[in-house]
Amino acid sequence: MTKYVYLFTEGNGNMRELLGGKGANLAEMTNIGLPVPQGFTISTEACTKYYEDGRQINDEIMSQVMEYIVKLEEITGKKFGDLENPLLVSVRSGARASMPGMMDTILNLGLNEQVVDVIATKSGNPRWAWDCYRRFIQMYSDVVMEVGKKYFEELIDKMKADRGVTQDVELTADDLKELASQFKAEYKAKIGSDFPTDPKEQLVGAIKAVFRSWDNPRANVYRRDNDIPYSWGTAVNVQSMAFGNMGDDCGTGVAFTRDPATGEKGLFGEFLTNAQGEDVVAGVRTPMKIAEMEQKFPEAFAQFVTVCETLEKHYRDMQDMEFTVEHGKLYMLQTRNGKRTAQAAMKIACDLVDEGMRTPEEAVAMIDPRNLDTLLHPQFDPAALKAAEAIGKGLGASPGAACGKIVFTADDAVAWHDRGEKVVLVRLETSPEDITGMKAAEGILTVRGGMTSHAAVVARGMGECCVSGCGEIAMDEANKKFTLAGKTFQEGDIISLDGSTGKIYDGAIPQVDADPNNGYFGRIMKWADEFKRLEVRTNADTPNDAKKARELGAEGIGLCRTEHMFFGEGRIDAFREMICSDTVEEREAALEVILPMQQSDFEALYEALEGHPVTIRFLDPPLHEFVPTEEADIKALADKKGKSVEDIKTLIASLHEFNPMMGHRGCRLAVTYPEIAKMQTRAVIRAAINVNAKHPDWNVTPEIMIPLVCEIKELVNVKKVVVAVADEEIKAAGVDMGYKVGTMIEIPRAALTADEIAKEAEFFCFGTNDLTQMTFGFSRDDAGKFLTAYYESKIFESDPFARLDQNGVGKLMKMAIENGKAVRPDLHLGICGEHGGDPTSVEFCDEIGLDYVSCSPFRVPIARLAAAQAAIKHKA
Ligand code: ADP
Ligand code: MG
Ligand code: MG
Numbered sequence: 001m002t003k004y005v006y007l008f009t010e011g012n013g014n015m016r017e018l019l020g021g022k023g024a025n026l027a028e029m030t031n032i033g034l035p036v037p038q039g040f041t042i043s044t045e046a047c048t049k050y051y052e053d054g055r056q057i058n059d060e061i062m063s064q065v066m067e068y069i070v071k072l073e074e075i076t077g078k079k080f081g082d083l084e085n086p087l088l089v090s091v092r093s094g095a096r097a098s099m100p101g102m103m104d105t106i107l108n109l110g111l112n113e114q115v116v117d118v119i120a121t122k123s124g125n126p127r128w129a130w131d132c133y134r135r136f137i138q139m140y141s142d143v144v145m146e147v148g149k150k151y152f153e154e155l156i157d158k159m160k161a162d163r164g165v166t167q168d169v170e171l172t173a174d175d176l177k178e179l180a181s182q183f184k185a186e187y188k189a190k191i192g193s194d195f196p197t198d199p200k201e202q203l204v205g206a207i208k209a210v211f212r213s214w215d216n217p218r219a220n221v222y223r224r225d226n227d228i229p230y231s232w233g234t235a236v237n238v239q240s241m242a243f244g245n246m247g248d249d250c251g252t253g254v255a256f257t258r259d260p261a262t263g264e265k266g267l268f269g270e271f272l273t274n275a276q277g278e279d280v281v282a283g284v285r286t287p288m289k290i291a292e293m294e295q296k297f298p299e300a301f302a303q304f305v306t307v308c309e310t311l312e313k314h315y316r317d318m319q320d321m322e323f324t325v326e327h328g329k330l331y332m333l334q335t336r337n338g339k340r341t342a343q344a345a346m347k348i349a350c351d352l353v354d355e356g357m358r359t360p361e362e363a364v365a366m367i368d369p370r371n372l373d374t375l376l377h378p379q380f381d382p383a384a385l386k387a388a389e390a391i392g393k394g395l396g397a398s399p400g401a402a403c404g405k406i407v408f409t410a411d412d413a414v415a416w417h418d419r420g421e422k423v424v425l426v427r428l429e430t431s432p433e434d435i436t437g438m439k440a441a442e443g444i445l446t447v448r449g450g451m452t453s454h455a456a457v458v459a460r461g462m463g464e465c466c467v468s469g470c471g472e473i474a475m476d477e478a479n480k481k482f483t484l485a486g487k488t489f490q491e492g493d494i495i496s497l498d499g500s501t502g503k504i505y506d507g508a509i510p511q512v513d514a515d516p517n518n519g520y521f522g523r524i525m526k527w528a529d530e531f532k533r534l535e536v537r538t539n540a541d542t543p544n545d546a547k548k549a550r551e552l553g554a555e556g557i558g559l560c561r562t563e564h565m566f567f568g569e570g571r572i573d574a575f576r577e578m579i580c581s582d583t584v585e586e587r588e589a590a591l592e593v594i595l596p597m598q599q600s601d602f603e604a605l606y607e608a609l610e611g612h613p614v615t616i617r618f619l620d621p622p623l624h625e626f627v628p629t630e631e632a633d634i635k636a637l638a639d640k641k642g643k644s645v646e647d648i649k650t651l652i653a654s655l656h657e658f659n660p661m662m663g664h665r666g667c668r669l670a671v672t673y674p675e676i677a678k679m680q681t682r683a684v685i686r687a688a689i690n691v692n693a694k695h696p697d698w699n700v701t702p703e704i705m706i707p708l709v710c711e712i713k714e715l716v717n718v719k720k721v722v723v724a725v726a727d728e729e730i731k732a733a734g735v736d737m738g739y740k741v742g743t744m745i746e747i748p749r750a751a752l753t754a755d756e757i758a759k760e761a762e763f764f765c766f767g768t769n770d771l772t773q774m775t776f777g778f779s780r781d782d783a784g785k786f787l788t789a790y791y792e793s794k795i796f797e798s799d800p801f802a803r804l805d806q807n808g809v810g811k812l813m814k815m816a817i818e819n820g821k822a823v824r825p826d827l828h829l830g831i832c833g834e835h836g837g838d839p840t841s842v843e844f845c846d847e848i849g850l851d852y853v854s855c856s857p858f859r860v861p862i863a864r865l866a867a868a869q870a871a872i873k874h875k876a
Contacts, residue, residue: 022094394470402443410437558854666708768833
């Protein structure tokens with residue numbers, strides 16, 4: 001018989017897979033003697049089983065749950081539905097990886113009309129009793145029955161207006177009792193039956209709701225963004241309640257052991273008196289800073305400080321905790337390794353090493369490479385920032401610089417973003433429904449909410465700039481405008497946000513790039529470079545990109561696309577003439593014009609790389625991308641070639657292809673127009689000779705990469721042309737210089753015949769964009785349209801163009817590597833598709849034995865860190 005349910009005393013911190021993060025940590029905290037309200041965890045396996053059984057909780061699981069209710073009743077000395085000493089519980093979801101705000105919690109479960117009277121009388125605190133009951137009806141209706149929060153909130157607002165008060169805490173016991181009955185009426189109106197009174201029935205409903213919430217759209221989006229497999233499932237925690245809403249000697253709080261925005265050591269968080277659950281983060285009342293707790297709750301605060309120290313030492317990482325104080329006594333409700341900004345992650349990792357808690361390897365392994373993105377993106381120009389005058393200030397909830405046009409809804413943020421606008425999302429407060437809009441925005445500004453509000457927590461998780469709780473804003477969401485510092489801002493107006501200081505600026509402030517080579521970031525990257533095995537190169541076509549990539553730590557160019565070298569001024573005309581030429585001589589003459597320009601482009605690239613390797617891919621796109629479309633240009637070309645406009649148009653029409661991605665491109669161009677490959681070879685070799693003459697110690701050894709090969713004879717054909725020209729140039733210059741000729745592996749047939757291709761190719765570079773396209777038979781340009789449906793139908797969990805498909809494409813790669821190496825043991829192997837900068841794909845590349853990954857300049861640090869983490873993991 002499978003065990004599906006565990007008391008907190010039966011579990012421990014290593015059981016995340018089974019108990020979820022929250023459950024495992026509740027068990028761990030229990031084991032190390034911290035004050036945790038007791039309870040039990042229903043395992044993630046029960047969730048998986050629930051889905052396997054067609055969304056049913058089977059009898060076996062159900063009977064174990066019932067058995068554990070009895071155990072919990074024994075432990076607490078309370079009983080479900082009892083009229084003497086009733087047990088009230090929370091029902092909380094908890095997946096293996098924390099998914100903040102994704103699944104909803106129900107508090108005060110176990111209440112009904114009789115029980116609420118019992119606790120009201122026994123406690124002498126009817127206000128508390130009715131507050132619990134109305135909350136429970138509200139949460140249960142929302143989470144279990146999906147009635148929605150809105151109606152209940154409207155009723156509360158109406159009640160407050162009737163009573164002439166502004167805060168929930170000002171409502172009396174009678175008001176809350178009245179609300180509870182209004183809520184039940186609302187429930188009946190919406191659902192058509194009475195609110196359930198049997199605590200066990202309530203519990204079963206709540207457990208099902210948690211399981212069901214694993215599959216809600218928000219959870220699905222979050223999982224996709226964070227690489228959390230659907231198959232993991234969520235656990236359910238049933239925990240006896242601690243009450244923070246019993247009066248002014250009670251309260252609830254959230255805190256971090258270090259500042260999640262900066263990483264600064266010290267308690268950081270908020271506490272709200274006479275409150276429950278999410279009140280502290282929901283922004284209904286402004287909470288106090290955690291430090292202020294010391295005066296008002298000296299004993300609980302002292303206990304809490306000790307608990308924080310214990311937890312940090314125990315987990316050897318910054319902790320994010322939830323707790324409640326009931327009549328001055330502290331209860332711990334949750335702890336986890338806290339989410340943090342990229343800046344904070346760097347500082348904390350370094351500090352933990354300096355404090356002797358972590359080794360450098362562990363520090364490197366702690367950092368989520370995906371977070372580096374924000375650090376590499378522009379910050380405000382310090383001088384411009386100093387000169388600018390802020391028009392308002394909220395909390396610096398998540399650092400970064402954001403500048404964009406104001407939008408007021410998450411949907412608008414997405415729509416504007418999709419048409420290429422940079423937007424700042426301005427809201428009263430955010431909720432989980434806003435996630436996609438928050439992601440689409442450059443930054444988020446909220447009127448309400450503290451440092452641990454939804455907006456703040458989610459923005460930090462996304463590494464996105466957020467300024468929260470700017471109460472100075474007079475918001476008019478309905479009319480899409482707000483007033484700040486005497487000025488009215490409309491949709492589309494530009495503002496800038498500084499997520500570190502919380503300052504808000506009218507208009508745009510110029511931005512500059514961040515520095516990855518110094519400070520904590522530099523220290524982490526230095527360690528990463530020590531640990532990694534893979535070489536990290538960059539995909540760069542211009543000296544500027546190459547320089548940027550070098551600054552970011554690139555050790556070479558893995559892919560230089562040469563197509564843009566045909567587009568510049570003076571080049572495109574010549575190239576068009578070449579396309580329209582009738583004879584080889586004419587074509588060569590036209591290319592002769594482009595040769596010196598390409599040569600100087602390559603020289604500049606070699607200079608930027610200072611002797612580090614440069615792989616140059618020969619012309620890849622189909623010719624029709626180069627021909628003129630404007631009437632005037634067509635006419636000019638006709639005149640130049642002494643042809644009629646009609647002739648040129650006919651020629652252009654003849655270049656049309658139904659499926660250009662599989663058309664006349666790649667090495668196929670070099671087969672039909674060897675002149676192009678000759679010209680490019682000359683440019684590559686002459687440039688290297690010149691740069692080597694200037695910098696004899698660099699020893700530039702160009703790597704020529706032939707694209708889109710599917711058959712060895714194609715490579716033989718093109719290589720012959722390349723080698724003849726290269727040897728001729730080297731001989732003419734009288735130098736001793738090497739070069740390499742290799743190929744991209746981007747057509748499945750190339751991977752399948754790698755043993756043959758390796759006889760000619762000195763290196764393989766996996767072009768996984770095309771390889772994915774051709775292995776799946778999905779057009780890179782059109783797949784987006786149906787992939788969304790694939791995610792929704794759970795056919796795919798991630799985009800195969802972003803995350804390497806290890807089962808299919810990866811299998812082709814492994815096969816090509818094995819067969820290629822069998823023929824040529826020193827075959828040099830790399831990857832230059834989008835996947836080269838994706839951390840999980842990098843890990844796979846390390847595993848299958850590639851020599852290098854190549855990615856866009858801004859992803860170079862991500863790849864370096866991912867490569868280090870892969871090496872550390874594979875060593876272990
Ligand atoms: P989330 O994962 O969204 O934080 P939680 O399950 O942690 O959801 O709970 C939501 C809120 O309810 C938190 O503020 C938490 O501290 C509070 N809470 C959960 N269980 C209890 C309990 N047994 N007693 C008191 N408060 C609780
Ligand atoms: Mg929580
Ligand atoms: Mg390609």
